[in-house]
Amino acid sequence: MVTVIHGERETEVARARVVGDALWLSSADVERATGWALTPDGFCRDSACVPIPRGREAALVDGDTIDLAALWRHMGHPVVQNGAASAWVLGTAAGERADALRSLMAPDFTLPDLGGHQHALSDYRGKKVLLVTWASW
């Protein structure tokens, strides 16, 4: 069992094959864990597609399984796993974060309140929002 952590998702994957830095998952599990899917146009989410690099197809795709960690690194994102390779964080590249901020459209997120009720920033469209952080520590 492997946990794949990406954005707001923490996905348990029953059938994963770990070989060193490689994380081989079925294409269905990849889509469940990341929202990205292997298509004839490459590796895609919404309207964005990243071509599978030429000459590396065999190293990244094996039948219906994908080395998600290698593909993620190829996309320029950080990949961090624990020593037992049972938890993998698929991070987001600084450039993607910076582009989002430069667009000036506030990045959306969903978080719970004390009662466990989920709030998305986008639920508050139509209002001005003062997003303000604090901490107990």
Place this chain on the structure above:
Amino acid sequence: MKAQGFTILAVAMDARTEAARPWIEAAKPSYPCLIDHDHRVAELYNMVNVPQAVWIDETGRIVRPTESAGAYEGFRAMDRTTRTVPDEVAEITTRAKRTYVDAVRDWALRGESSHHAFDARRATAHLTLPDERIAEAHAHFRLGQVLRRRGETAEAETHFAEARRLHPDSWNIWRQTAAVDARGLASGPEFWARVDALGSRRYYAPVDMEGMPD
């Protein structure tokens, strides 16, 4: 602050809900108070400290990017034995907070015609953007949180240490992963040593707002 079409969204950068709960319950806020165990908002908005704020208009557009929310680092002048701050410094802190709250109120009431709301050019100029080390630090912090929740605290700490190393400017990461005292505060000798090491650098970056201390 009950302006039409305005809300505060408070986000606690707290790995444990129970650490944040007493503060929220005591404040009885009229606005949503969310808990961000994994500091995802800090990652999205490149935040490094609390309190920080972002002003977002009705269309979801940032009109003031991440900045200190009226905080002034008067605590640096604290007498560390008596935990008191000289009156003149306390006054600056109070004035900074009041100036910031007044500015928020002005924007809440007047929207884009408030001179505190930046146009796109100024908002862009005030952005602070992450680099690859910061992106990697957030990945390590996230993994540390997952491992900590699993009870694998020793390995969690190695990833927290890596996050601190990669993103030394983040007080959020440092204080969240530091030891806390009986009051739940990460403000022991290591904290003060880190503050002292700032030298002339700032704990809270100055805010570009008329009337705020430099």
